[in-house]
Amino acid sequence: MLSLRGITKSYNKGQIKAVDNVNLEIKSGEIFGFLGPNGAGKTTTIKMIVGLLKPDEGEIVLDGVNVWDNSLMAKSMISYVPDNPEIYDRLNGIEYLNFIADMYGISKEERKEKIEYYTSLFNIKDSLGDIISSYSHGMKQKLVLTSALLNEMNLFILDEPMVGLDPKSSFNLKEIMRKMCDEGKTVFFSTHVLEVAEKLCDRIAIINNGKIIAHGRIDQLRDDAKEKQSLEKIFLELTDNE
Amino acid sequence: MNKLISLIKTDLNITFGLSSIIYGLKAKKQRWQIVVFGIAMLSLLPTYIVIVNVLFDFYDVFKEIGQESYFLLMGFLASQLIIFFFGLMYVMSKYYFSNDLNQLLPLPIKPSHILTSKFISLMVSEYFTSLPIFLPFVIIYGIKESAKILYWIYAIVAFITLPILPLVLASIIIMILMKYTNIKGKRDFVRTITAVLLLVAIVYVQLLIQKISQQAILEGEDFYYNIARDANLLARNLGLVFPPSIWGTFALTNFDELSGLTNLIMFVGIGLAGFILMSFLSEKLFFDGLIGNIEVTASKGKGKKKDLDELYIENKAYISIAKKELKMLFKTPIYLLNTVGGVVLVPIILVMSLSIGDPSMEPFNEIIYSNTDIVTLVLIGVVAFFGIMNSVGSTTFSREGKNLWIQRTLPIKAKDQIYGRVLASVVIQLTGIITLLVSMFFIIKLNFFSLALIIVIGLLSGIVLTQFGMIIDILRPMLNWSSPQVAIKQNLNVLIGMGVALLYGGGIFLLVRFMFNSIDIWIIYLLVSAILTISMVILFNVLKTLIDKQFRELE
Structure with missing residues (x-):
């Protein structure tokens, strides 16, 4: 279970609150969608969970481990896919995957099995010997996804994962996310694509100007709305009023 | 216009x-x-x-x-x-x-x-x-x-x-x-x-x-x-x-x-x-x-299909970090020129200017043979100099640039970061040592003990200077660069590293000079090694704390 307890992050000496007292509880085995307009605080929140930005206040706890007090342990429980796949573009694909696997301490047999499975699934297996700078944006995204999936994580956290993926890979990724939930892992991802959130997520939260303005199951949110609306309408209404 | x-x-x-x-x-x-x-x-x-x-x-x-x-x-x-x-x-x-x-x-x-x-x-x-x-x-x-x-x-x-x-x-x-x-x-x-x-x-x-x-x-x-x-x-x-x-x-x-x-x-x-x-x-x-x-050439899957089995190589974390560092250094021309290029070029040019500049090397050789200890000490100094001049330590985190997120989100121990990155610097330093000794071979013949001392004490000081460089670089990494050149050539950390190395090396130089005529040379070698080893241990611990802190707090 992932708990965000009162996390706050501000820039410019507290003038701009990028994330303002966010509280969320995400259960194990749940796919959680994190929605919001550009600049709402999605990426900042995600970066605080994965250890890239230190919260000014509040704490983040994953399965009883405080992410910031016990960061090494927490990191071995988290796999992160950022929105922009900036990776070592002078390495080739397999070198990058081996590097990541070494950092997670994954055995040769295990990495072989997983790399072969996921790179075949994402159709990049034949490019593993190529230098990463020759990859397209989507291929880099798939390589980062593969590297994240090498680890036996408790929390899979993705920032805008569908951007740049072809429809088939996008479908496969959704399947993977679903399967991980069945195994009791937590999936947390941010997205702009409301249909994806609508179809895939057990629960969602909408963030705007750093504050959570709505969260819950999608049918719950629909019930709360004036009339039974699509998620898009709910989203537009909520974020417009702010 | x-x-x-x-x-x-x-x-x-x-x-x-x-x-x-x-x-x-x-x-x-x-x-x-x-x-x-x-x-x-x-x-x-x-x-x-x-x-x-x-x-x-x-x-x-x-x-x-x-x-x-x-x-x-x-x-x-x-x-x-x-x-x-x-x-x-x-x-x-x-x-x-x-x-x-x-x-x-x-x-x-x-x-x-x-x-x-x-x-x-x-x-x-x-x-x-x-x-x-x-x-x-x-x-x-x-x-x-x-x-x-x-x-x-x-x-x-x-x-x-x-x-x-x-x-x-x-x-x-x-x-x-x-x-x-x-x-x-x-x-x-x-x-x-x-x-x-x-x-x-x-x-x-x-x-x-x-x-x-x-x-x-x-x-x-x-x-x-x-x-x-x-x-x-x-x-x-x-x-x-x-x-x-x-x-x-x-x-x-x-x-x-x-x-x-x-x-x-x-x-x-x-x-x-x-x-x-x-x-x-x-x-x-x-x-x-x-x-x-x-x-960039991509095989698009049509390239040579190696047996993938050979490609799954398992390494200890620090070895993997060192390998990654070296691969990035060797595959980025600008890094290669500035790190390996420097430590390889300097000895070649040095030896070239010695052998061309003076028509007769006889008097020079005499000085060398009668002062083996001085030559050994000078060469140790040159090798130590490679440790800072290769800029591997003082740009190690800066070179990660926008890719630093990868290592910050992975469960990597600070000590593996240090071992791996120091190891990469030592390898580059070794290429310098080999070039130096091979090119020196044309001018002077060194005995086995001198060679051993040059390599061991030289590398030891190289490690210390690399650690100094790493401390500077983790304190103020330059991560937002548009071209790899900026990370290594316009990086002030290189200059600060050289300044610190100059002060530290200068201190040891003065100490050696002070003792040179009054104390047995072997005691001097031992003392210098002891100072370097103690420095190495202290710097290791400082670095460990700093890496832990900065990997958490960088924004």
Whole structure:
């Protein structure tokens, strides 16, 4: 279970609150969608969970481990896919995957099995010997996804994962996310694509100007709305009023 | 014209990070960086003052034999040659490897405009390199000769135009190199090797010219007569290494005569003419070298299919980090030139200048054989110097750039970070040691104990200096760079690292010198090793704390 307890992050000496007292509880085995307009605080929140930005206040706890007090342990429980796949573009694909696997301490047999499975699934297996700078944006995204999936994580956290993926890979990724939930892992991802959130997520939260303005199951949110609306309408209404 | 001005403005802004500096100044947190910069500069000051003092004495020596123009020539030569050599590397990375090229190429801009904007940024950065070299010569000469105002005006004009010609030459050479080494496959490797060979060849030719002109002066029986009769004898002959520097010199020495003005016009004129030639050539050469450079060959699955089984290699975390560091260093030409290039080139050039410069090595050899300990100590110093000069430590985190998120989100222990990154630096240092010992082999034969001492103590000090570099780099990593060149060439951490290394190494040097005649040499070796080992352990612990802290707190 992932708990965000009162996390706050501000820039410019507290003038701009990028994330303002966010509280969320995400259960194990749940796919959680994190929605919001550009600049709402999605990426900042995600970066605080994965250890890239230190919260000014509040704490983040994953399965009883405080992410910031016990960061090494927490990191071995988290796999992160950022929105922009900036990776070592002078390495080739397999070198990058081996590097990541070494950092997670994954055995040769295990990495072989997983790399072969996921790179075949994402159709990049034949490019593993190529230098990463020759990859397209989507291929880099798939390589980062593969590297994240090498680890036996408790929390899979993705920032805008569908951007740049072809429809088939996008479908496969959704399947993977679903399967991980069945195994009791937590999936947390941010997205702009409301249909994806609508179809895939057990629960969602909408963030705007750093504050959570709505969260819950999608049918719950629909019930709360004036009339039974699509998620898009709910989203537009909520974020417009702010 | 507007396009060109806008290009120049943007390029200057990117190169010197003006917008980010202004942004940084607004955030109080980064203001202390200015303090760090100040301290770094101050740490280099004592060495600089010593050098300037030596220059004053130099002037007096040349004045005594009536060849003071040679003194000024040294200033011109030193700054122009340094600009040229650094220029070769700068030009390569700036013209061909910066990230903004992907954005500039599709725009309707002439190649010569892109080149001009980049050329001007380079010129501005070269002012910072050449000013501390050029200024003392011009000021010492001006003061000692109590020069009039016109001298100072000429000096300013000469300073402003100083970098043009060396940079033009570097640009043309690199453009030709890039065009004709645009070979698919091992392009980067071929280019780096060619660049290194080119550098060695240029240094060789210059040393040869110097030797020939030296001999020409000395050979005539009327040497003393000639030197007394012609006040510009040395300047005219030894300036042949780079003739325009002679014009610059004569412009200043004859500032109160017409010949001063004509020499100045020639000095400025050749620079401008070169620049025009370069712009003209760039229309024909620039894109040819560049376009293949951006395209990367991908097999698209059709390439050789190795047995993937061989590819799954399991390593300990620190070995994997070291391997990754080395792969990135070897596959990025600009890193390769600055790290391996430096430690390989320096010994070769050193040995070359020793063997060409002096026609007879006999007296030199005698000194060496009678003072094995001094030679061993000096070589240990040279090897230690590789440890900081390779810049692997002082840019290790900066080189990660935007990729640092990868290691920050992975469960990597700080000690693995240190082992891995130090190991990479040691490997680069080893390539320097091998080149040094192999090239020294042609001059002197060292015994086994000396070799062992050089390698062991040299590497030990290299580790300590790498750790110093890493401490500096983790405290202020430069992560927002647009071209790998920025991470290593415009990274102040390299300079701060050298300052710290100079202070630390200087301390050990003084200690050794103090003990040298009174204590047994083996005790000195032991003591130095002990100091290095203790430093290594202390720095390791400092580094561990700092990496943990910075990996959490960087934003």
